Amino acid sequence: MLDRIVHYFDTLYSPTALAADRQPPMGTRAFFTYFLRQFRGVLWARLALVGLGSVIDASFPVFVGWIVGMLATTAPGDLWSVHKGALLLMAAVVLIRPVVFAADQLMRNHALTPNLVDLVRWQSHWHVIRQSWTFFQNDFAGRIGNKVLQAGEAIEMAVNTTIDAVWSTAVFLVVAMIVLGRMDPLLLVPIALWLVAYAALFRWAMPRVDRYSEEMSEARSVMSGRMVDSYSNIQTLKTFADDGAEDAYVAEAVTVHVGIFRRLMAIFSASWSLLFLLNAVLLTSVTGLALAGWSSGRMTTAMVATVIPFVLQIVNISGWILEVGANVFRQIGTARDSMQTIAQPLTLVDAPDATPLTVTRGGIVYDAVSFDYWRGDRGTVVDALSLTVHPGEKIGLVGRSGAGKSTLVNLTLRMFDVSGGAILIDGQDIRAVTQQSLRKVVGVVGQDTSLLHRSVRENIKYGRPGATDAEMIEAAQRASVHEVVLGLEDPEGRRGYDAHVGERGVKLSGGQRQRIALARVILKDAPILVLDEATSALDSEVEAAIQETLYGVMQGKTVIAIAHRLSTIARMDRIVVLDHGRIVEEGTHADLLEMGGIYAGLWSRQSGGFLDPGAESTEAT
Structure with missing residues (x-):
């Protein structure tokens, strides 16, 4: 039964679906919306479930106050008989919370996360691979690949984190302020001042996190591109044996990346230090007002027992939100960086007619x-x-x-x-x-022959995917490469036409690659x-x-x-x-x-x- 439920949510969306509009748009909001609108149903469900969970979480401090009040006003032997209804209500609410959480996990971890991550990657790749040859000539293949891969995780983490943290916290704060305001409106003053200061801190820190994250993402892509360029041209590196120059070339990119990373960490250090100060002021001021209210008779013991857990939760959540908010802005910066590559309009397209x-x-x-x-x-x-x-x-x-x-x-x-x-x-x-x-x-055999990192069979049949093995072998024989292929074996033990040729065909000699390319074009006919x-x-x-x-x-x-x-x-x-x-x-x-x-x-x-x-x-x- 459980497997069927999980399978249903796993297959609710296809990660290889294509949007009606095949052109991802420029602009951060438009870029996010382009992908997220394809998951509208599960996103609305998550908002509802996470909101309900936050309301339940906000009820726990209230329950603590109720229990303290019961203990203070009820004889030990009469607790169940006097407060049976309230105790059952609290138990029911507490038991509902795991059900809400489990339902949200099905939405988040099965319907949304894996499908969204790979749908963004797939649709981005689908668009990028249709760019002109010039597009790829002007960039590192490793850099382009990095942009496509990181976009999926960045968008998924940004949206899920926003729902899990920002949305849930917003609901919790609204409930908390309603409850505390009804107890004593004075309690809202330090909370309101704290919110203003917290918002100012957020406004100062997050744009900087966003900017440095985008810069760091670009620096990471450059670093990745330089490393992959070295790996792709390893024979040239080994032949010329100039490790020092190559090391310096990659080290330069590493140095740039770590410099931006350090500036980002400095923002985090300053933000956390200021937040700890704000939280200390909030906790002492609200607790002081609650105790003063109790001393003057405006607040009961149960109310004080409700206020303090509420404030402690707000303090704990505030640190979490700062960290999460920084992560959200980092992911937005990363996605924006990817967008600059992914959302480039196609420059060489078919005419409308x-x-x-x-x-x-x-x-x-x-x-x-x-x-x-x-x-x-x-x-x-x-x-x-x-x-x-x-x-x-x-x-x-x-x-x-x-x-x-x-x-x-x-x-x-x-x-x-x-x-x-x-x-x-x-x-x-x-x-x-x-x-x-x-x-x-048009059948083409070029001087710079590169093969796909797949089997010899797949490389030759790329010329005509529907060809039979007999037709493929005939083409290989006409290209004088059949005997060569039969003697091939890759590190995984695959032999002959099943042997993989390595990236760009590096496991073969130039002549062998060219003959396989000739066989491919012969088969294409x-x-x-x-x-x-x-x-x-x-x-x-x-x-x-x-x-x-x-x-x-x-x-x-x-x-x-x-x-x-x-x-x-x-x-x-x-x-x-x-x-x-x-x-x-x-x-x-x-x-x-x-x-x-x-x-x-x-x-x-x-x-x-x-x-x-x-x-x-x-x-x-």
């Missing part, structure tokens, strides 16, 4: 395409470039480093939007079609194929072994290939030479050699087996 791309032939037209990176020092990368790639044609792109080759490929995939002109596939402007449909029809230095990590023997396979894969597809080794694109239907974002030469391999221009010079140096002193400035990449 975007339709799926329909590829019937695979022709690509670059119509006066221009592109500038937002960094002004980069200048124009592609400059009014016009090029028609006919359906089924194989095009090789050649040029000096920075000529715009890879940028042109990224524009074709709509990783960036063109600054001018248009790119059309089978007559459809790629800005007018959905990004998902565009990338489904897209009508348009982009090869950006697709064999750069392969040795000559392996490259020769799969060269014919590559040419076989190209059959019937429109192909754009970038290669440093010109021999790999010499058989292309047409070779296009770029320089400063413009087409400067165009033709077959034989045509370009006959021209005696840039391509011929590059070919001469490579086929001659050496690079002359000026080769660095004209090297093809």
Whole structure:
């Protein structure tokens, strides 16, 4: 029975649901509301249950006063007979409190907390992962991940703590002031003065806690980003063996973080010291007034016995609230810091009327395409470039480093939007079609091949998730990697296609990663194929072994290939030479050699087996 009840509350909300509006908003209140409105029902239930619990808690000092009054005015043998009704009422109220608490725990610990934490993370991740490539180029992956993960806990802790502490205390104080005011209005004077001073202390401390918490969260993210950057590039660190410089780089972030942390702790120290003074004044003044009232006959012994526990509870709660309030503001600061990353609007989105791309032939037209990176020092990368790639044609792109080759490929995939002109596939402007449909029809093997930290099977089938194992193995065999895969074993003992490849595929050699990436694109079997230095990590023997396979894969597809080794694109239907974002030469391999221009010079140096002193400035990449 209990398991069924718990399961019901556990599954009351789905942590992987998506909000109707998929764009988390900027602004602290709006950001919190965006996620919390999805849990309206359980939040209202918690407010009701916690409020009821506080009313019951406020009745306990009253019960103490009643009992003291009973003992003072009733003979020992007559207590039950005279006060039976009051005693049963008190017992019933005390016994109801655990039931209220248990119901609230079901709401808090099962319906709300785990679902809210991970829903915030999931919806934040869902939005962030749809950001443009530029978004990720401009930040640390570890920093972004930290922002997403901390947002869920920050929002959950802020809202639950506010309900558990601030709301419950507010209800308790209202009840306490009503009870004490009815006994003697003079008792409310020191309490009112204390509340004013307490509010002033809160007003002074909490904004500082908020500010330093946000700064500390950012500093923690930077520190995390630098550490993760070190871990991600551990081979470079080990190779260059410059531990001192790397240690200093991370230590700088640690020093900044601890400096902010110390300022935050100074606020806590000052706040607690002042609060202890305020509480001491409150306790002595209210107790003194109660005793004076008893001495003058205005208050009974039962009333004094009620007043003192009330004040003691207020004093104890005040310290708790200061600590909790600081924690709430810390979490708000943390959530606000995360919001700056999570709530950034998407900059590269589908047009409102975007339709799926329909590829019937695979022709690509670059119509006066221009592109500038937002960094002004980069200048124009592609400059009014016009090029028609006919359906089924194989095009090789050649040029000096920075000529715009890879940028042109990224524009074709709509990783960036063109600054001018248009790119059309089978007559459809790629800005007018959905990004998902565009990338489904383009198979890409890049020079910087990274794999997902999953099994080889999952990495290859990423090209076509519905493929069978037999189709996957055939693709691996065509990429000359099947035998390599069969010999793999990871630290967990998983073998072959079940072996995990490590983060970004670090457990494999560059050539092995590139062949798995080739198998993935072979399995995808897209009508348009982009090869950006697709064999750069392969040795000559392996490259020769799969060269014919590559040419076989190209059959019937429109192909754009970038290669440093010109021999790999010499058989292309047409070779296009770029320089400063413009087409400067165009033709077959034989045509370009006959021209005696840039391509011929590059070919001469490579086929001659050496690079002359000026080769660095004209090297093809």
